Amino acid sequence: MRDNLIAGFFMLSFGISCTGNNNEHSPANKTEGNIYRAADSMLAAFKRKDWETFAGYNHPAMMKMMGGQQAFASFIREQMKQIPDTAIKIIKAGKILQVIKTNKDQQCLVEQNMEMHIEGVRILDTSYLIGESLDGGTNWTFFDASVNARVPKDIKPDISPELKIPARKREMQKL
Numbered sequence: 001m002r003d004n005l006i007a008g009f010f011m012l013s014f015g016i017s018c019t020g021n022n023n024e025h026s027p028a029n030k031t032e033g034n035i036y037r038a039a040d041s042m043l044a045a046f047k048r049k050d051w052e053t054f055a056g057y058n059h060p061a062m063m064k065m066m067g068g069q070q071a072f073a074s075f076i077r078e079q080m081k082q083i084p085d086t087a088i089k090i091i092k093a094g095k096i097l098q099v100i101k102t103n104k105d106q107q108c109l110v111e112q113n114m115e116m117h118i119e120g121v122r123i124l125d126t127s128y129l130i131g132e133s134l135d136g137g138t139n140w141t142f143f144d145a146s147v148n149a150r151v152p153k154d155i156k157p158d159i160s161p162e163l164k165i166p167a168r169k170r171e172m173q174k175l
Contacts, residue, residue: 025093031137032096035108038131038140039093046091051076059132059143061155083118090115094126099137100160106133107160112144117175126169130159 027033042057051073055063058072066072094111108131116123127146133139145152146168152159 027096031099031106031133034133034138035096035099035110035131035140036093039110039142042142043091049077049080051080057141059130059141059155062143065155087116087118088114089117093129097128097166098163100162102158102160104134104158106137107131107163108133108140109145109163109165110142120175122173122175124169124171124173128165128168130156130163130165132156 025032025036027036038057042054045051045053045057052069054076055069055073063069063072066075091112091114094113096108096110098107098109100107110129110131112127112129114123114125114127116125127144129142130145130152131140131142143152143155145165152163152165
């Protein structure tokens with residue numbers, strides 16, 4: 001059972017790109033503030049289980065791959081049924097590692113930190129989110145560049161080669 005729950009969570013985590021309390025962050029500029037605000041809004045939707053709004057903060061290519069926003073929201077809803085409400089202890093955006101302006105968009109790389117307790121196991125996970133803004137850095141959508149068999153170029157073929165995506169870090173400990 002624990003393995004199924006953990007597997008279900010990690011299948012889901014490609015879409016959980018969110019942040020905790022903005023007091024932890026010191027945005028260097030308006031664009032970074034907008035990145036954190038988008039992530040905060042996504043987390044608020046996640047916490048209230050508003051999967052349609054949550055899906056709207058995920059990269060449009062993810063929506064298309066999943067069959068549209070409603071299909072993506074249904075997938076997340078089903079995955080979350082496998083995870084106890086009390087399992088996720090912390091999920092937040094860490095540092096914004098890069099913000100790059102291209103001819104078409106702005107892209108960012110954001111650290112995502114998560115702590116989860118499930119069936120006697122503490123999971124500490126650091127993954128990396130790629131964000132995209134098509135309106136000069138005001139609004140952002142995200143996808144997890146560290147999860148599942150998809151590579152970032154499958155989701156966003158024109159990802160900037162300047163983005164340097166670190167390897168995911170995961171630690172599991174018995175409680």
